[in-house]
Amino acid sequence: MVSFEGVTKRFGGTGGQPAFTALDGIDFTVAHGAITGIIGRSGAGKSTLIRLVNGLEKPTSGKVVVDGTEVGGLSESSLRGLRRQIGMIFQHFNLLSSRTAFDNVALPLEIAGVDARTIKAKVGPLLDLVGLGDKSASYPSELSGGQKQRVGIARALATDPKLLLSDEATSALDPETTQSILELLKRINAELGLTVLLITHEMEVVKTIATDVAVIDRGLIVESGRVFDLYASPKHETTRTLLASSLALPEWLRTSIKPVPAAGDRALVRLVFFGKTAFQPLTARLVAQLGSDVNILAGGIEEIGGKPFGSLVVSYSADPAVIERANRFYAETGLTTEVLGYVA
Numbered sequence: 001m002v003s004f005e006g007v008t009k010r011f012g013g014t015g016g017q018p019a020f021t022a023l024d025g026i027d028f029t030v031a032h033g034a035i036t037g038i039i040g041r042s043g044a045g046k047s048t049l050i051r052l053v054n055g056l057e058k059p060t061s062g063k064v065v066v067d068g069t070e071v072g073g074l075s076e077s078s079l080r081g082l083r084r085q086i087g088m089i090f091q092h093f094n095l096l097s098s099r100t101a102f103d104n105v106a107l108p109l110e111i112a113g114v115d116a117r118t119i120k121a122k123v124g125p126l127l128d129l130v131g132l133g134d135k136s137a138s139y140p141s142e143l144s145g146g147q148k149q150r151v152g153i154a155r156a157l158a159t160d161p162k163l164l165l166s167d168e169a170t171s172a173l174d175p176e177t178t179q180s181i182l183e184l185l186k187r188i189n190a191e192l193g194l195t196v197l198l199i200t201h202e203m204e205v206v207k208t209i210a211t212d213v214a215v216i217d218r219g220l221i222v223e224s225g226r227v228f229d230l231y232a233s234p235k236h237e238t239t240r241t242l243l244a245s246s247l248a249l250p251e252w253l254r255t256s257i258k259p260v261p262a263a264g265d266r267a268l269v270r271l272v273f274f275g276k277t278a279f280q281p282l283t284a285r286l287v288a289q290l291g292s293d294v295n296i297l298a299g300g301i302e303e304i305g306g307k308p309f310g311s312l313v314v315s316y317s318a319d320p321a322v323i324e325r326a327n328r329f330y331a332e333t334g335l336t337t338e339v340l341g342y343v344a
């Protein structure tokens with residue numbers, strides 16, 4: 001649906017200013033009908049990547065192809081046509097405060113020259129779809145954050161797009177509202193067959209909604225694949241850090257993790273249970289292997305990409321003999337593990 005082929009984007013470099021490389025040779029494909037998340041820290045290049053899809057930026061080199069059309073090569077009028085096939089939702093909703101919910105959703109249709117009767121027939125069902133059938137005449141100031149984003153979603157769908165771009169659409173919402181908006185996006189993806197490309201800095205968002213994910217760091221895609229695989233065995237340091245920040249660890253513990261152990265420190269290890277390891281009493285056996293030294297700090301079972309996935313954070317002595325015994329146990333049982341770091 002969307003492919004990035006060797007895409008580089010530089011800013012500046014004129015009038016004696018140094019050039020800044022925001023994206024550095026991105027090769028990545030967003031599958032038709034999938035929900036794909038691009039995750040990265042602030043400044044990683046996420047917004048730039050998404051702006052290349054709807055032609056708000058042009059690549060310095062490489063190609064961005066949307067549904068068979070190279071975006072960079074389009075004239076302004078063809079670009080307007082393409083943008084009608086791409087809906088977009090934003091962190092701060094970008095609604096017009098002087099227009100009602102109905103009129104905000106109607107706006108892209110008015111711009112496209114659609115007649116009033118067709119607009120009326122279209123907007124009502126869209127507001128129903130997002131659960132706001134009774135808020136048609138409300139102004140943005142009369143709506144909650146979640147309701148505003150629902151209007152934003154209905155507006156994004158008004159021109160029957162094939163692709164929905166989401167730029168941190170839940171970052172300004174509380175966790176409960178975030179869940180309800182993500183559920184709505186999931187339903188729209190399933191019911192309308194819409195491809196969704198979302199950018200976020202929160203692993204939780206990716207885990208809840210996406211099937212595929214790419215991790216972006218300093219303009220490079222450092223890891224990509226199915227969300228489940230990334231959770232089960234993250235390969236890149238940035239992915240590990242992002243995952244660690246989404247574990248339900250107490251704040252004091254999270255902030256005291258060190259990359260290298262000092263004498264007497266404990267190893268902090270994430271044990272991952274899925275597939276054949278999910279149903280074996282491995283934690284009890286690990287405790288038996290290491291003695292009473294194992295502390296269980298956090299954990300739970302959830303569903304990622306429709307499959308059960310368990311995660312348990314434990315700590316035990318970082319003494320080389322203990323580590324050696326633990327590693328032998330992991331090798332024998334096939335348990336997937338990740339050392340998060342070391343704590344005093």
Ligand SMILES: Nc1ncnc2c1ncn2[C@@H]1O[C@H](COP(=O)(O)OP(=O)(O)OP(=O)(O)O)[C@@H](O)[C@H]1O
Pocket residue numbers: 011012020021022040041042043044045046047048049201
């Ligand atoms: N128009 C521009 N001119 C110069 N530099 C830019 C421009 N747009 C973006 N950048 C730089 O490119 C880098 C990537 O920016 P981008 O907005 O894509 O990151 P991001 O991952 O979306 O970050 P955030 O989550 O904070 O929005 C940043 O260092 C930013 O300062």
